Amino acid sequence: MEFSVQTFNLTRVFETKKKGSGFLGSIKRKKEKIVAADDINLSIGKGELFGLVGPNGAGKTTTIKMLCTLLLPTSGTASVDGHDIIEERNKIREKINVVLGGERALYWRLTARENLWAFSRFYNIPGNVANARIKEVLELVELADRADDRVERYSKGMKQRLHIARALLNDPEVLFLDEPTLGLDPDGARKVRKYIKTLVEEKQVTVLLTTHYMYEAEEMCDRVAIINKGKIIALDTPRELKKLVRKTAVLELNVKGIPDQSIQVLKRIPGVKNVVSKGIPESELSQLRLQTDGKGKVVAEVIESLVRHRVKVLSFQTVEPTLEDVFIKLVGTDVE
């Protein structure tokens, strides 16, 4: 198999200074080392849509930044399209592009067309070709009718789509997408996912996508690496990864007014492997996700325990395990 991206023990350590204790704490700062990427070994095939998933601060962005030559590794190395990220960065830059998420990274006072024109020059795309490419990518991300509006007048979703258009301008062989749907509304996120899929299917672009939305990785990626605290803890196709939780029954409950103490009680019920609780935005409700062995009366015992603690159970259902459950099983907490 031909590989577009390969990493060899790629490691990145950041040094920060932490405030010390005592009277001279502000002056005498302690040096602290943070391992953002720890011995990462990946091989991503040509035309593969590869997902790197993990919680915030897991090392996803650091890995992408090293591969795009924005950051030098502390040790180890990597190659992108056969070129070394340390020694041959100019060759790499001609063949890749990146979307680094967020609303920024665009010239807000310029129009979408002007932004893309500037980058077409940076990538040395001939004028007539550039005009056609700009038209094509704007149509792909459905911004052709707003091409001559200033970016400052765009919504968040439109800016994100323009990021993708910019990243496609040079017809990259490898595309790095760092949280491309972060903060987008469901419709905007769906559109972005659709463009990425189209890109891989029609142009055989190699895509390295980072996300902390497990369903996104599951839906889109050929293979997924789960990263936590800088380390790759699992790597396979979503289907194979889910086999790690095939003997697990997942119970999803919507509840109201659950104290931490009740969650601890739930964890002690025989047959309950993991419990993750997260608040439902703009409501007083919480969603509980319980991984159980599915045997015996575990469901009944869970409900009974909640009722005993005066927690209002609004709904419950058993669901198919997802990649999120794989993550919970491996890390012991949910990705968010």
Next chain:
Amino acid sequence: MNFVKELKVFITVVKLSQIERIRWMTPVNFVCFSILSPVFWLAITTTIYSVMAGGPISPQTMINFFIVAFLADSFFRSILWGSAVHLYNEQVAGTLEILYVSPVNLYTWMIAKSFSGAIDALTSIAISLPLAYFAFGFTFGAINGLTAILSISLTLVSLYSIGFAFAGIGLIIKQPWAFSNTIQPYVFLLSCIYYPITILPSWLQNVSRALPTYYGYKLARDALLYGKGITDVSGDLLYLTLLTLICVFIGLLSFKYLDRLIRKHGFLSTF
């Protein structure tokens, strides 16, 4: 290096920077920053100068001496000033990383950004000149165009080159304005904008002669006020050429080193 590609990048960056500036500039901003500010500074400093001037040199000679340097200074300073902040401004705007990922030649990009800033300075000069003429009786002397173009071009190349180092430092220290503000008084003091070099102690005169800006201002006066030809100023031109070469060498080497340092410590995304 593909010259045509670099030229296209240069023109695009200058053009789009000007478009951004025009869109940012409200009429009030334009009147305050581009008209009133330079005009008042010229008026204040020239008035002080005409009060203080005396001795064997006529006040008008001294005023002309100063005005040429004032005009050249606003041009040269915009380049040095701009160089330190251009990359930092991109960082604050969030566009630095995508600029870095693209295969653009950052030297071309920085020169284009500084040139764009110099266009703004030229606007201010054009606005200040009538005041200098009507209020302070300033006139150019017998202009020698060739000396003027050659000396200003050499000074620009040396300043652009120093600017590369400033740009890298600006990204590392995170306070490029503070850096520029610290450097400025020394450049002012040693470049002899307000006075002839003979006023300085002899050891300081030697330090002045190691700065390209000193020759920049001196040759601008020689060319624009006294009409001196290339042969008349050949010694100074030779020094300026030598200093320019040193600046180019130091500037390119410094930026290469600082660029690696920036990527090593991850300064691109932190500000």
